[in-house]
Each structure stands twice: as structure tokens, then as C-alpha cells.
């Protein structure tokens with residue numbers, strides 16, 4: 283089981299849930315399982331080519347998946363996958 | 373006084389939202405921007421009404437998403453635009469100006485963004501303001517919150533300069549060091565903003581916060597006699613300042629405050645150890661690849677994953693500017709050069725800007741015929757550690773004339789040949 287953290291900007295599509303539990307070994311599998319559960323999330327997370335949208339950041343535990351294997355990054359059993367909009371400014 | 377704010381609009385997909393605390397578009401996660409009734413601004417605002425306004429950035433209230441709150445405005449902005457003749461002579465730029473942002477209440481341009489964000493936070497009924505910061509923002513948030521009687525919680529990466537930490541904690545703000553990079557602090561704050569009833573100035577209030585940056589450009593045009601410069605050099609961390617400066621000159625023309633269509637070449641400046649935008653510029657790439665572990669001494673600019681990076685890259689490219697990076701040694705040299713020639717002591721970010729200004733001038737990217745404005749965005753007393761032994765006393769002597777004479781040598785005395 284993996285816990286996916288849903289940002290407030292997407293909770294309208296998860297019936298308000300801040301966390302969703304799914305099965306999966308990788309980020310891709312976890313997100314696919316999430317989209318099966320909440321189909322409307324699909325278009326928010328991925329573009330037409332199936333790539334993660336530019337303003338969607340994904341973290342496994344503390345780590346940004348862009349610094350690991352991207353969607354193929356492994357998610358440990360019991361781990362957390364966090365979805366966040368990209369905002370920054372010092 | 374009224375605001376001309378209409379609401380928030382997604383920069384990517386155009387979805388519209390009411391003017392509330394919100395960090396991203398629900399449709400596409402894109403960044404949100406306030407939109408204004410430009411026709412109404414054009415009808416109500418003139419050079420005269422602006423000149424009659426307060427001696428702070430709030431003279432441009434018509435272009436801001438809130439009404440001025442006198443308890444929040446510490447006299448933010450409206451900093452001097454200095455004709456930099458001596459620095460210009462060194463760099464071969466006879467029409468050079470420096471916008472001296474060290475003169476802000478907390479000594480960096482971040483007072484501008486915070487002034488807007490804290491005003492908005494109060495208006496929306498928040499009691500606590502918060503931020504993810506590379507240092508200057510935390511300082512500005514802490515000071516404005518104290519002045520407004522609000523609580524502040526500020527998050528910074530470990531390893532910041534001690535001056536910035538003290539200058540934040542002194543106001544009674546809760547200052548939390550996070551063991552990680554700025555981008556990790558930012559990520560934590562992105563999650564925390566969903567869990568705590570706080571106004572994170574650069575997360576859920578970011579659309580308002582970023583607007584404060586525009587005032588640096590409005591002032592520049594007013595101080596040049598209602599003309600836009602030909603070229604500006606802007607330090608880049610998240611890229612928000614650069615993007616807003618570029619937009620602000622266009623705004624002025626749109627409401628009729630500039631007689632001519634501005635054509636401002638916008639150049640960006642980063643530190644070599646954290647230069648994702650400069651790297652993308654050099655490579656001709658469309659995407660900005662994040663830097664995992666920044667190493668520049670310009671800690672205030674050490675954002676490896678700049679949210680506005682792609683937009684900053686575009687503004688620089690499309691305006692005919694450049695984005696260039698400076699090494700640590702070049703940064704320190706430029707700090708000394710600016711101080712020696714203009715009497716302005718800047719923090720490392722200003723060193724980045726002046727170093728890049730010099731490099732672009734040397735390469736002919738910035739031309740001698742251009743009216744150039746360099747944005748010196750923060751004060752040197754806040755980054756003393758970064759200068760190490762570079763700026764030190766010339767000697768330590770006993771309080772005796774003989775000791776002074778021994779140090780100075782004979783030639784310096786009155787009447788010496």
C-alpha cells in the first residue's frame with residue numbers, strides 16, 4: 283500500500299480526500315491506480331502525450347522524482363507519493 | 373481609494389478565479405495572475421495622481437491587488453535610482469543607472485512583494501503569515517508582520533548567513549530552519565499551506581506577492597522622467613522579479629503613462645553554482661532543468677527549481693536580452709567594484725547583477741548607447757560571511773602618531789614632496 287498525498291487544488295476531484303491509498307511499485311503504477319479510482323485526475327496529471335504536466339511536481343518521500351527515475355521511480359511499500367503544484371520564490 | 377482588481381486568471385489555460393488565497397489553477401496547476409480593469413486605471417491614473425501619492429511603492433496602488441494599509445507599509449520601495457557615472461565609466465556604459473534596493477526598510481526588494489502579500493493577508497482575514505525563504509523574504513515577512521500585529525512563521529534552508537537569521541528572529545517571528553535546500557523548504561511549505569490556516573506569502577498568496585515586484589519598474593520609469601530604459605539587468609532566483617519587471621513596462625504603456633511603446637531588453641543574472649535559467653539560455657533550451665544542490669555564495673538566489681524560470685527565459689530571449697551567470701569570485705569582485713565606485717554596499721545578489729552587467733557589457737550584448745538600469749536588490753551587511761577576508765582593515769596599530777607614520781610611510785604627510 284502507498285499513500286498518495288492530494289494537494290488542495292485537486293481535492294475537488296477526490297471527494298475532498300487529502301490522502302488516497304493505492305497499490306503500485308512505481309510512481310507510474312501508483313498514479314495509474316489513482317486515476318482508476320478518480321478518473322477526472324487523469325487529465326490534470328498528464329498531458330495529451332501521457333507526460334506529467336509541466337506544473338505538476340511529484341515526490342517519493344523527500345525526493346523529487348526528476349532527480350531519480352521519473353515515473354519509473356520505485357515507491358517503497360508503505361511509502362508516500364506527494365503531488366504538488368510547482369510554486370517557488372525566495 | 374479603490375482597487376481595479378478583477379480576479380485571478382491562469383497564465384496557462386485562462387481559467388478564472390475570484391481574488392482569494394489560492395496558489396495554482398485547479399485545471400492545469402498553472403500559475404495564477406491578478407487581472408485588472410486597465411480601462412478604469414487609464415481613466416483614473418495620471419502622472420500627476422501618482423506624484424501626489426505616498427513616497428512608497430503604494431503610489432502605484434492602482435496597479436496592485438489591494439488597498440494600501442498604513443500599518444503594513446513601512447515606507448516600502450520608492451528607492452533611489454542612482455545615475456552610476458563612475459561604475460558606468462569602468463564598464464563602458466555612459467548611461468548606466470543603479471536602482472538602490474538596499475534602501476528598503478529591511479534592505480532588500482522583498483519588502484515590495486511582502487508589502488502587498490501581508491496587506492492582502494490581512495484583508496482576507498489571516499492572522500498568521502508564513503513563507504519559504506532564501507533569507508531576505510523571511511526578514512521582510514517578519515518585520516511587516518510585527519508592524520501589523522500579526523504572527524509570522526518563516527522557513528529557511530540551513531546554512532544561511534547569520535545576519536539574515538538574526539534579522540528575522542528579532543521581530544519575534546518563529547524562524548524554522550529546515551535541513552535541506554530551498555527547494556525542499558518550498559516543497560514542505562507547499563504541503564503545509566494545505567494543512568495550516570496561514571497566509572504563505574509565496575505559496576497561497578503568491579499571485580498577489582509577485583505583483584509587488586512590478587513597482588520596481590514603475591518607479592524606474594517615473595524616475596527616468598516617464599521613459600522606459602533600453603536594457604535592464606535583473607537577478608533571478610524564482611524568476612518572478614524578472615518576469616514582473618518585463619510586464620510592468622508594458623502595463624505603463626497600456627494605461628497611457630508612457631508616450632512611446634517601450635522596448636526594454638531584459639537580461640537575467642544568476643550565480644554559477646545555481647544557474648538553471650542561464651544554462652537553458654546558453655543551450656538554447658525551452659525547458660529549465662532544475663539544479664539539485666545549489667552551491668553559489670549568492671544564497672538569496674539559490675533556487676534550483678525556479679517556478680517562473682521558463683517565463684523568465686522567454687522574456688529574456690524575446691526581448692533580446694541574455695541570461696548569464698557569475699562565479700563566486702566574480703560576485704565578490706563586483707561587490708567591491710560597486711561599493712568603490714558608487715558608495716553602495718550590496719549583498720551577494722547585487723554582486724551577481726553587477727558582475728553579469730560587466731560581462732554583458734564586455735561582450736557587447738549591452739551597448740554603450742543604451743540607457744541601462746541594474747537592479748541592486750539587497751544589502752551587503754546581510755551577507756558578510758560570503759566576503760570572508762576580502763574586505764578587512766588595512767592595519768591594526770597602537771594609538772600613537774609614530775605607529776600611524778610607520779604604517780603610512782613618509783610621503784603622506786602635509787608638505788611632503
Ligand SMILES: Cc1ncc(COP(=O)(O)O)c(C=O)c1O
Nearest residue numbers: 372609610611612613672749750
Ligand atoms: C536580494 C534578492 N534579489 C533577487 C531575488 C530574486 O527574486 P525572484 O525569486 O523574484 O527571482 C531574491 C530572492 O530571494 C533576493 O533575495
Ligand SMILES: [Zn+2]
Nearest residue numbers: 382385397400
Ligand atoms: Zn490553468
